[in-house]
Amino acid sequence: MSDSNMAVPELAAVEIHGMTRSSFMLKGALAAGAVYGASTVAPFVSSAMAQEGMGDVDIVNFALTLEYLETDFYTKALKLGLAGEVKKLAKVIQGDEAQHVDALTATVQKLGGTPAKKPTFSFPDKDEASFLKLAQVLEDTGVSAYNGAAPMIQSKEVLGAAGSIVQVEGRHASAIRLLNKADPAPDAFDKGKKMDEVLAAVKPFIKA
């Protein structure tokens, strides 16, 4: 990850751990090879080495930051003079994202960590059309962020929570896409994005 993310303390905080778990993951990869056959080991090893080691607290704080962003985005959008179905949907989604913030905050605390602070956000959308366009990007990004991070989660309980939330993000993405007259499910597989890709996508909206 680049140190440019250091401009955003909340996001940088989730990246500073690392290295310590790399060897642990490598060991896990080799153990998996014994079970699943040697042919699958090599990619696991390179993947394990490429990923910074992330604890569950780090991952949940990363998700929390994205949910802060989404909540703020919809809260502000509801002041843009949306109408009809768009307004109705924005309200529903805003409420969902706010509940995700609460749930993830509680999860971090339960895991014994300190919840990430809410950053200050700024979004360029000025009307219904620009709102829908950006909403589509943010929801699709949210889905790929959870799908990319979830396999790293150690606790089954936290994984279940992340799964429950990402399904709702997928539903939001689909509905927003329909309002954009876009394909609700553009691909047969919602691939996960790596954390640095997600951070790069949302960084323009984080001011402090």
Place this chain on the structure above:
Amino acid sequence: MSQSAPEESGPQRGALLKLAEDDASRKKFLKMVGGTGAAGAFSVFLAACGSDKKKTTSDSQAPAPPPPSSGGAAGDLKILNYALTLEYLETAFYKDVVGSGLFKGAQADTIKKFGDQEAQHVDALTAAVKKFGGTPAPKPKTKFPLKDAKSVLDLAATVENLGAAAYLGQAGKIENKEALAAALSIHTVEARHAAALNMLLGKSIVPDGAFAKPAPMEKVLAAVKPFIVP
């Protein structure tokens, strides 16, 4: 239809080949976090993860789970074959719907697209089962009630919402990270289908609210049983 499994193509490889894990460390971690403190909204996810009872439908249709073993590779294969059976059902359903001629224009296009994506899930899960050394579940014989457009859309929404809940119900049980990543990448596509169909029907896109609820395997299999021809 014949698209390759996601884990076999370059760009998707990274997403599907995530970290492997160390069982001992994981158990220690779980102990630390503690199962008893499952407070708030999240306890429901675990509570709903029911036991993996054997499928009670006819033998020829059963996903032929490997000998019982708590989790691990055998558990993953059982889950993958369960998912494969559901994807076979969905694929067959959409194929029948397209064939029924009940839909025209944009709705027909959407239905065909969803069906194509389910077929890609079948291919991916078949490949995943083989990759992990298992035998893919056989394609079940199916029959769906296709009376009119409205009831078919209702059924489609029911099936997709159930499918999304089914994947969510297994997420915490999959041991292998690659299999988990694959299941997750399908899970949200089922969710997208479900929400789109709900919206088309004027129903809530998030019927469970902010947190989607999982469905345990036995409940899902019971729900789809009427569509499987013995």
